[in-house]
Amino acid sequence: xxxxxxxxxxxxxxxxxxxxxxxxxxxxxxxxxxxxxxxxxxxxxxxxxxxxxxxxxxxxxxxxxxxxxxxxxxxxxxxxxxxxxxxxxxxxxxxxxxxxxxxxxxxxxxxxxxxxxxxxxxxxxxxxxxxxxxxxxxxxxxxxxxxxxxxxxxxxxxxxxxxxxxxxxxxxxxxxxxxxxxxxxxxxxxxxxxxxxxxxxxxxxxxxxxxxxxxxxxxxxxxxxxxxxxxxxxxxxxxxxxxxxxxxxxxxxxxxxxxxxxxxxxxxxxxxxxxxxxxxxxxxxxxxxxxxxxxxxxxxxxxxxxxxxxxxxxxxxxxxxxxxxxxxxxxxxxxxxxxxxxxxxxxxxxxxxxxxxxxxxxxxxxxxxxxxxxxxxxxx
Amino acid sequence: xxxxxxxxxxxxxxxxxxxxxxxxxxxxxxxxxxxxxxxxxxxxxxxxxxxxxxxxxxxxxxxxxxxxxxxxxxxxxxxxxxxxxxxxxxxxxxxxxxxxxxxxxxxxxxxxxxxxxxxxxxxxxxxxxxxxxxxxxxxxxxxxxxxxxxxxxxxxxxxxxxxxxxxxxxxxxxxxxxxxxxxxxxxxxxxxxxxxxxxxxxxxxxxxxxxxxxxxxxxxxxxxxxxxxxxxxxxxxxxxxxxxxxxxxxxxxxxxxxxxxxxxxxxxxxxxxxxxxxxxxxxxxxxxxxxxxxxxxxxxxxxxxxxxxxxxxxxxxxxxxxxxxxxxxxxxxxxxxxxxxxxxxxxxxxxxxxxxxxxxxxxxxxxxxxxxxxxxxxxxxxxxxxxxxxxxxxxxxxx
Numbered sequence: 025x026x027x028x029x030x031x032x033x034x035x036x037x038x039x040x041x042x043x044x045x046x047x048x049x050x051x052x053x054x055x056x057x058x059x060x061x062x063x064x065x066x067x068x069x070x071x072x073x074x075x076x077x078x079x080x081x082x083x084x085x086x087x088x089x090x091x092x093x094x095x096x097x098x099x100x101x102x103x104x105x106x107x108x109x110x111x112x113x114x115x116x117x118x119x120x121x122x123x124x125x126x127x128x129x130x131x132x133x134x135x136x137x138x139x140x141x142x143x144x145x146x147x148x149x150x151x152x153x154x155x156x157x158x159x160x161x162x163x164x165x166x167x168x169x170x171x172x173x174x175x176x177x178x179x180x181x182x183x184x185x186x187x188x189x190x191x192x193x194x195x196x197x198x199x200x201x202x203x204x205x206x207x208x209x210x211x212x213x214x215x216x217x218x219x220x221x222x223x224x225x226x227x228x229x230x231x232x233x234x235x236x237x238x239x240x241x242x243x244x245x246x247x248x249x250x251x252x253x254x255x256x257x258x259x260x261x262x263x264x265x266x267x268x269x270x271x272x273x274x275x276x277x278x279x280x281x282x283x284x285x286x287x288x289x290x291x292x293x294x295x296x297x298x299x300x301x302x303x304x305x306x307x308x309x310x311x312x313x314x315x316x317x318x319x320x321x322x323x324x325x326x327x328x329x330x331x332x333x334x335x336x337x338x339x340x341x342x343x344x345x346x347x348x349x350x351x352x353x354x355x356x357x358x359x360x361x362x363x364x365x366x367x368x369x370x371x372x373x374x375x376x377x378x379x380x381x382x383x384x385x386x387x388x389x390x391x392x393x394x395x396x397x398x399x400x401x402x403x404x
Numbered sequence: 405x406x407x408x409x410x411x412x413x414x415x416x417x418x419x420x421x422x423x424x425x426x427x428x429x430x431x432x433x434x435x436x437x438x439x440x441x442x443x444x445x446x447x448x449x450x451x452x453x454x455x456x457x458x459x460x461x462x463x464x465x466x467x468x469x470x471x472x473x474x475x476x477x478x479x480x481x482x483x484x485x486x487x488x489x490x491x492x493x494x495x496x497x498x499x500x501x502x503x504x505x506x507x508x509x510x511x512x513x514x515x516x517x518x519x520x521x522x523x524x525x526x527x528x529x530x531x532x533x534x535x536x537x538x539x540x541x542x543x544x545x546x547x548x549x550x551x552x553x554x555x556x557x558x559x560x561x562x563x564x565x566x567x568x569x570x571x572x573x574x575x576x577x578x579x580x581x582x583x584x585x586x587x588x589x590x591x592x593x594x595x596x597x598x599x600x601x602x603x604x605x606x607x608x609x610x611x612x613x614x615x616x617x618x619x620x621x622x623x624x625x626x627x628x629x630x631x632x633x634x635x636x637x638x639x640x641x642x643x644x645x646x647x648x649x650x651x652x653x654x655x656x657x658x659x660x661x662x663x664x665x666x667x668x669x670x671x672x673x674x675x676x677x678x679x680x681x682x683x684x685x686x687x688x689x690x691x692x693x694x695x696x697x698x699x700x701x702x703x704x705x706x707x708x709x710x711x712x713x714x715x716x717x718x719x720x721x722x723x724x725x726x727x728x729x730x731x732x733x734x735x736x737x738x739x740x741x742x743x744x745x746x747x748x749x750x751x752x753x754x755x756x757x758x759x760x761x762x763x764x765x766x767x768x769x770x771x772x773x774x775x776x777x778x779x780x781x782x783x784x785x786x787x788x789x790x791x792x793x794x795x796x797x798x799x800x801x802x803x
Contacts, residue, residue: 326762328631329628329629329762332627332628332629332631333628335628336628399628399629399664401629401664401667401762401763403667403672403675403762403764403765403766404672404765404766
């Protein structure tokens with residue numbers, strides 16, 4: 025099997041499975057909120073997991089909240105910030121290439137009477153900074169961006185955006201979706217200076233069901249889930265040690281492997297860019313994109329057809345568009361990047377992890393040749 | 405004590421002459437088959453009506469109007485049924501009729517709070533009953549007016565009609581849901597439907613089934629050009645059609661190699677026509693094996709390039725069986741309406757690639773001539789293709 029769909033989800037690594045197993049079968053199954061010894065053991069281990077996560081992200085322990093997923097983190101951050109800071113206004117800035125968990129939240133904000141300003145992105149997937157300057161003013165309460173786009177791999181020019189904010193609207197908060205950048209780029213929350221950020225476990229060889237929300241010390245956010253006041257009142261509900269520990273281990277393992285993985289995946293990416301371009305493919309990901317994501321269009325193969333062709337060889341990738349004769353739906357991200365429909369309807373996303381190898385990349389290219397031989401259809 | 409029963413009325417079947425018995429027997433058999441999942445039922449015919457009663461007192465489908473809805477819809481989907489009502493059945497004299505009518509109206513108004521006017525209609529099969537029909541109407545109407553001061557009588561355009569029937573037992577009911585009419589499936593010979601994932605073909609199957617025709621279906625699958633989801637969608641559509649047409653065999657033909665062969669060896673502007681000719685021949689072979697006497701397609705004149713009269717003439721000539729095209733003169737909007745009505749539309753518009761789309765030329769020939777098709781099929785071994793379609797990788801699913 026060749027798994028090139030790591031932006032969708034990843035296989036949990038052995039270390040993660042081990043820690044979950046230990047926490048479920050050992051002496052740490054107590055409620056971290058209990059006053060007895062059993063609870064205290066669990067609480068201690070939980071605090072350790074939290075602290076490990078914080079140290080991976082260079083932030084304080086009390087700036088992190090465990091959530092169920094990236095989507096919950098995004099919803100809590102955006103709604104919670106606006107609810108807690110009504111005086112900062114009702115204007116939000118974002119782009120059309122955000123993940124659905126942000127875009128759908130924006131739709132809801134519009135229904136609630138907020139003014140959502142979308143700034144356009146260029147062919148390189150990056151937001152137009154001049155446009156940002158022109159729409160940013162002191163009415164803006166919040167800006168929502170994605171560190172690395174999940175479809176194109178495009179990296180946000182965060183420093184420039186921070187500078188623009190400093191110049192024009194220092195009071196506007198910034199929420200950053202770091203789901204795809206976690207474990208792949210260095211994330212130092214202290215120096216980045218964003219106000220809120222979201223993370224997910226299952227994209228870094230952790231498991232589904234756990235995410236993190238970062239809220240910078242001093243930033244006010246209303247909780248989404250009310251109850252027993254766990255996690256500093258920010259997310260009630262009994263804390264899950266196995267999930268928290270799995271997140272911490274996944275982050276630590278990713279951090280350990282990061283430099284090597286980046287190098288290997290860069291080689292894979294460069295190799296595939298070169299070989300696939302020779303073979304009737306067009307690369308949609310910008311040249312300076314994160315190497316872990318490679319968006320590419322195969323001429324004469326609609327996205328879904330290529331996905332199924334590869335599936336026959338036990339190779340797994342994603343389509344970024346769902347095509348049909350009735351409603352031609354192509355990727356809204358590629359559309360926003362101004363990529364022609366004839367290309368976006370043939371586009372697929374390859375996404376890599378530290379476990380992928382050059383051998384797999386070579387084998388992938390061989391299979392692409394076979395697929396072109398056997399299945400290429402170009403009806404004129 | 406009163407119980408709830410279901411009353412179904414027959415339509416066209418009752419107009420049959422000497423054949424009537426056969427049609428009725430078929431209809432009763434179809435009802436029993438369709439309703440087999442609703443617990444032990446007694447289904448019988450009396451005076452041109454069909455009565456459906458629970459054999460077990462606690463059958464949940466007879467508890468009230470809401471619980472009966474699913475069962476009534478199932479009855480209404482059996483071809484031959486014109487309308488269906490939920491009735492209250494009880495014994496006794498005019499006082500019992502009054503009190504049951506009151507209970508019924510009370511419940512009816514809870515479900516239809518806007519209803520303000522009514523009238524009573526009565527049928528008296530039991531001629532020994534001391535009051536005649538007009539007298540019963542007058543009595544029951546008066547009783548209802550007395551007990552529901554907000555209601556008025558309107559004999560011309562009432563919000564609801566309260567029906568009272570006096571037979572071996574007494575019945576009251578109001579309202580009915582429309583049946584799908586038609587003739588009982590099984591009274592005509594079986595047909596083979598060419599089923600795709602679109603809007604038209606399920607409607608075509610439904611329409612032929614409504615004339616009494618049992619249906620088998622054939623689908624042409626082109627993995628990897630069409631996905632497993634596309635196949636599942638067709639299976640789901642077949643299930644929807646089979647709610648009306650009864651048990652069905654779905655033949656799934658592995659069409660990939662055949663299609664690739666066509667793309668390589670025939671001109672692209674004739675591809676759709678060549679493809680349809682091969683599909684029809686494969687369908688005919690399968691139809692012969694399955695004891696079907698016709699093919700059914702969802703074609704509608706002029707809808708797409710392969711559905712012009714010239715194209716239809718050229719595809720028609722490769723098979724001997726009659727090809728029935730119930731949608732040929734139908735407007736797309738009308739087809740969509742039927743599709744919605746039978747609950748197929750939402751499934752039909754799911755966005756999975758179906759094999760017709762990837763292999764369609766940008767400018768297909770709309771007025772093909774004989775010489776065109778001879779040229780187009782010159783380099784193809786059509787006979788081998790048909791054989792391959794019928795024999796290699798054929799999957800049969802019973803629905």
